[in-house]
Structures are given as C-alpha cells and as structure tokens.
Amino acid sequence: MTGSIHVGLAAMGVGIGVGLTGLGMATAVGRNPGAFTQVLVHGILAIAFTEAIVFYALFLLGH
Amino acid sequence: MRNRYLLMSILALMFSAALASSAFAAETAAPAQAEHEGVPLKPAPIVEIGKFAVTNSMLVTWIVAAGIIVFAQIATRTIKPIPSGIQNFWEWLVESLYNFLEGIIGRELVRKTFWFFATIFIFILFVNWFGLIPGVGTIGWGHYDTNGAFHIDRPLLRGGNADLNMTTAMAAIFFLLWIVWALQAQGVGGFLRHLFAPKGETTGVLKILMAVIFFMVGWLEVISILFRPISLSFRLFGNIYAGESILEAMSTMNPYLAPFLPLPFYFMEILVGIVQALVFMLLTAVFTMLIAQHDHGPERAH
Numbered sequence: 007m008t009g010s011i012h013v014g015l016a017a018m019g020v021g022i023g024v025g026l027t028g029l030g031m032a033t034a035v036g037r038n039p040g041a042f043t044q045v046l047v048h049g050i051l052a053i054a055f056t057e058a059i060v061f062y063a064l065f066l067l068g069h
Numbered sequence: 070m071r072n073r074y075l076l077m078s079i080l081a082l083m084f085s086a087a088l089a090s091s092a093f094a095a096e097t098a099a100p101a102q103a104e105h106e107g108v109p110l111k112p113a114p115i116v117e118i119g120k121f122a123v124t125n126s127m128l129v130t131w132i133v134a135a136g137i138i139v140f141a142q143i144a145t146r147t148i149k150p151i152p153s154g155i156q157n158f159w160e161w162l163v164e165s166l167y168n169f170l171e172g173i174i175g176r177e178l179v180r181k182t183f184w185f186f187a188t189i190f191i192f193i194l195f196v197n198w199f200g201l202i203p204g205v206g207t208i209g210w211g212h213y214d215t216n217g218a219f220h221i222d223r224p225l226l227r228g229g230n231a232d233l234n235m236t237t238a239m240a241a242i243f244f245l246l247w248i249v250w251a252l253q254a255q256g257v258g259g260f261l262r263h264l265f266a267p268k269g270e271t272t273g274v275l276k277i278l279m280a281v282i283f284f285m286v287g288w289l290e291v292i293s294i295l296f297r298p299i300s301l302s303f304r305l306f307g308n309i310y311a312g313e314s315i316l317e318a319m320s321t322m323n324p325y326l327a328p329f330l331p332l333p334f335y336f337m338e339i340l341v342g343i344v345q346a347l348v349f350m351l352l353t354a355v356f357t358m359l360i361a362q363h364d365h366g367p368e369r370a371h
Contacts, residue, residue: 043172043173046173046351047173047351047355050348050351050352050355051352051355054297054300054352055293057300057304058293058296058300061296061299061300061303062296064303065299
C-alpha cells in the first residue's frame with residue numbers, strides 16, 4: 007500500500023471543518039429562520055475556503 | 070428581456086461545449102485501461118478525427134445542451150399570457166432562480182449576470198441527472214474475460230461532469246467572466262485597491278503598519294482567487310465521479326443483490342446532483358458579488 011499521509015490529514019481536517027460550518031449554519035437558521043439567505047451565503051463561502059485546503063494538499067502531492 | 074437571456078444562455082452552452090471539446094480533448098486520447106476495475110478517471114474516445122477525439126462525456130454534454138435548447142425553444146414558441154404546461158415549468162424555473170439570486174447578489178448585479186448563473190445551474194443539473202439514467206456508462210464496447218463475463222471498456226455515454234475537462238472548462242469560463250465583471254464594476258485601479266488597499270480607519274504609525282499588512286494579505290487573497298477555478302472544477306468533478314464509482318461498485322459487488330444495492334445510492338446521487346449544481350451556481354454568484362459590490366468607504370462597518 008502506498009499513499010501520502012498529508013492529503014489524508016488535510017481531508018480529515020477539512021471534513022471536520024466543513025461539518026462544523028454546517029453545524030453553525032444549521033444552528034443559526036434554527037435560531038433565526040429569517041436570516042436563511044445571509045447564513046447560506048456566508049456558510050457557502052466559509053465551506054469553500056475550508057475545502058480549498060484539501061486542494062492545496064492535493065497539489066503539493068504532485069511534487 | 071427573456072429572449073436576450075435565452076440567446077446568451079444558448080451561446081454560453083455552445084461556447085462551453087466547444088471549449089470543453091477542443092482545448093482539453095487532446096489529453097483524452099489514451100485508451101481506457103482494460104484491467105482497471107471501476108470507472109476510469111479519463112473519458113473514453115468514441116470517434117477520433119486526427120488529434121481531435123470525440124469522447125463519451127462530450128457526447129453527453131452535447132445531448133443535454135441540445136435537449137435544453139430544444140426544450141426551451143418549444144416552451145417559448147407560443148408564449149401565452151397565462152402559461153401552462155412546459156411554458157409554465159420554464160417560467161417557474163427561471164423566475165425562482167432569478168428571485169433566489171436577486172436575494173443573494175442584489176438587484177443590479179443579477180440583471181447583468183443572471184444569464185450565466187442560470188445557464189450554469191440548469192446545465193449542470195441536467196448533465197448530472199442525465200448521468201443517472203440507466204444505460205449511461207453500461208452500454209458500449211467491451212471484451213469477455215477468461216470466465217466469460219463481459220466488461221465494458223469504452224462506454225457509449227459517460228456522465229458529463231464525471232470528466233475533469235468539462236468542469237475545468239466551466240470554471241475557466243467563469244474565471245474569465247469574473248475578471249471582466251470585476252473590471253467593469255471597479256475599474257483597474259479599484260480592482261487593485263479592492264485586493265491590496267487597507268480597509269478601516271487608522272492613523273499615524275498604525276496606518277503604515279496596516280498598509281503593509283493589507284498589502285501582504287492581498288497576495289494571500291490573490292492566491293486564494295487563483296485557486297477558485299481549481300477548487301470549483303475539482304469539487305464538481307470529484308462529487309460526480311465518486312457517485313459514478315459508488316454506483317458501479319454497488320452494482321458489481323454481489324450478483325444477486327445487484328438490482329437492489331445501488332438503489333439508495335441512486336436517490337443520494339439525485340440529491341448530490343442538485344446540491345452540486347446549486348453550490349457551483351452559489352459560489353460563482355457569491356465570488357462575483359464580493360468583487361463587484363461597491364465599497365462605500367469607511368462608514369461601512371464590519
């Protein structure tokens with residue numbers, strides 16, 4: 007078995023991070039359903055920035 | 070107004086299909102690995118004309134694009150004041166997308182950029198769902214192995230977004246449009262100021278310090294902006310490709326349970342298809358909004 011541990015670690019961290027963001031979004035919408043759109047926009051942005059980390063790791067893998 | 074959107078959407082579809090096919094097709098000429106289990110990463114060429122290969126995923130994008138264009142044309146052929154049937158469906162789709170985007174990126178911006186976001190959403194959604202139709206990926210050219218079992222080497226059709234070329238083409242088009250929209254909204258100076266200039270009110274030594282910090286942060290922002298098309302394309306490709314792989318794995322795992330095992334995953338893939346289309350549209354919309362919204366100076370707090 008071969009592989010790179012750093013992509014795995016990045017994917018693990020990103021999974022936790024995206025999950026926490028989702029938790030925050032769900033809690034926020036639950037408390038204030040009127041703010042759905044704003045929560046969605048910020049949540050999607052946060053998820054995008056979190057997700058980018060795994061792509062940095064993936065691209066480091068190539069070298 | 071609606072006619073203009075339709076025309077621009079058709080143009081965008083054709084452009085993305087052409088870009089996906091020509092610019093990146095040269096890399097896909099390698100034949101599918103015969104001994105590889107599961108879905109191969111690369112789409113398989115069906116027809117090769119010189120260096121230009123028509124791959125199975127390109128065929129799917131063309132079929133879906135043609136289907137959407139024909140559907141939209143039929144729906145708007147005889148426009149009635151009280152819509153019914155497919156005109157009603159089309160109006161519902163476009164209007165709810167318009168209102169949804171208007172709530173997120175604002176009235177002025179949505180008027181200018183709606184054609185792109187609506188096109189990208191509808192196109193990605195139907196390409197994703199088209200890939201779930203039974204027969205996509207399971208009909209094609211193959212070989213018999215030593216046990217007499219049949220293996221597909223070159224499927225006739227392959228989910229369009231399970232091909233990195235297609236998603237990269239869409240992300241690249243968005244990136245170009247993003248630069249155009251950013252320059253239109255901010256100008257060259259405003260664009261650079263948006264990236265590098267310090268925000269907030271400070272005075273004296275602190276101001277110089279903040280200017281240096283924000284200049285450095287600007288470079289971080291540039292890197293993160295350059296990674297956007299990569300993460301956009303990889304997110305969509307990864308989700309759809311993983312879905313195809315899991316469906317393939319589930320249907321070949323156990324010969325007796327083959328009709329039932331993939332079923333729950335088909336429902337999940339229907340959900341993933343719409344969520345990924347929504348995410349692609351939302352992210353591109355929010356990126357555009359972030360750069361195109363006007364700074365109202367220091368009075369805009371946090």
